[in-house]
Amino acid sequence: MAARTTAPAAGGSVDGAHVTPPAPGASQAGGGHEIARVRVPTRSARGELRAIKVVWKRELIRFSRDRLRILTSLMQPFLFLFVLGTGLSRLASAGTHGVNLRTFVYPGVLCMAVMFTAMFSAASLVWDREFGFLREMMVAPVRRSSLVLGKCFGGATVAGFQGVIVLCLAGLVGVPYALGLMAAIFALQLLLAFAITAFGVMVAARITQMQSFMALMQMAIMPMFFLSGALFPVSGLPQWLAILNRLDPLTYAVDPMRRAVFAHLHISAAARRALDPGVTWFGWHVPSLVEAAVVGVLGLAMLAIAIVQFSRAE
């Protein structure tokens, strides 16, 4: 019976470390003593925080293992910035009032890089389901909301990291490395990363097959990118395009970022009017903070939907 020495580690050490022992067992043993009927505080805030943190950390570990993914997701921004940006600037030089086209599309391209990385992070949830790992998380004695939060924070961090790499390229396309500007862009892209991950997680709650998920995300993301004004100024558009542009959530991430960039450029008033008109709602110039709030609120709404969907799932 020396083998029993391992027993101390067994038998409710999880409960024991916190506060109380498993209660109903105690009540059985006590033959109905009411005192023994202490409820185990099943969920502690600390436990939930640990869960959020570990799900977040898992995203980072997996991302850091996947160097290829870091490289491939940088491919697209490079193409847009340096190939498309350089090539088209010869055509567009008349319309840009001397501003480099690459500088103009930079905020939009950065948003795109962030979006794709965030989308792939959310996609891993679909893999998790296919490879069974989701089940391990779903049966854990923690709130589903903690799991969803951890996942969204993880996706946002990873996508934010990708954004930082693009942020480092700012100097190459004529965007100054001003501290305030960098901080503003960083905050905005982090917000976007979070919102897109929440969107992806919300979709992943329903779509259980990788192919359908990817097709659906592509279908959502490409129009969002093109309609957002990432590649063109948002004033003087035909009405149909103007309406679609204002309905596109990405508009409200690209626009404040562009405003921040242009605030740090020394250019003519005409160029500023033409290239950085700002988003208007029925003639009202929407302030940057309101735009950021639109992205944030949408992100939170999708997060809430994702949480509800995962909490319902058996």
Place this chain on the structure above:
Amino acid sequence: MSELAITTPPTATPASSAAAPGACAVAVSVKGLAKRYGEVEAVRGIDFEVRGGEIFGFLGPNGAGKSTTINMLCTLVRPTDGSALVAGHDVVSERDDVRRNIGLVFQDTTLDGYLSAEQNLRLHAELYGVPRELVGERMRQVMEMVGLWERRASLVNTFSGGMKRRLEIARGLLHSPRVLFLDEPTVGLDPQTRSSIWRYIRELKAREDITIFLTTHYMDEAEYCDRIAIMDQGRIIVLDTPEALKAKVGKDRVQIETDDDQAAIAALRKRFGIDATVAEGMVTFGVLEGEHFVPRLFDEWDPAHPPIRSVSVARPSLDDVFMSYTGTTIRDAESTSTDRMRNVARMMAR
């Protein structure tokens, strides 16, 4: 045994040692549990109890409702009727209490292949809130038990099927559950790995204060259980120790091979008063003291009857137990229940 099992965990309050005996007496208690998926009744109102510290086996063909039952006990599937207490907690109203007191090993792997073995276990410890100061030691303990401590830094993707299963068992034990559920722990593994998994399970029972609840459709594995419940078509047909079940059958199993099975069955009934059936392609029947019956069989076998090509006599096995209660062997039941199982799978996929 039960006294030793109460050893107070150093981290627990004194009250928990008082709780242990009460909790140990009955690990799982099920009353009228049922689950229906649309038209399909996967589990049709079952009652049973699992005692603390035993290895309890659920035996039955695929599609008998074993996995659905285990999923209900693990709080993964909501019962449509009845109730179940696991480690003293109700599986519906006290879901989290149940979850923190059970360990799970599923049929399919639920490991993250892109993490190392150690990272998988650490993640589990965090999700289950295992106290940080205990994680390292406990992790070493469970990994050494399944012989994977040396491989802790390897990515799980590089592991074989058997190693993954062992790691999952280790992970299931990490948070010191009171009940460990193993759903078909050896399915899809080669015989050697199967027996090593069983060695770990038995070792586990000796070392840890734990109740093991498992499902299997391998008859030979059910012999390792302290008690087994035979399940077929959503019902528990019989529940007892393997020995008692075999004793109830009593008869040896005789199988004969002939050219004309139906004629042979008729002959057996007429001459010996034996009811035989065809199972696994052979004329099969049970008799007391089969080895003495065989000479008599040949003495009295009429040359007009179809000649006997071969005879085999076997001591009662759980297969015979299954057969005596269901009228079919488990292998034959598997094939007929496949359609049923497909239906259930389709319902679950929704």
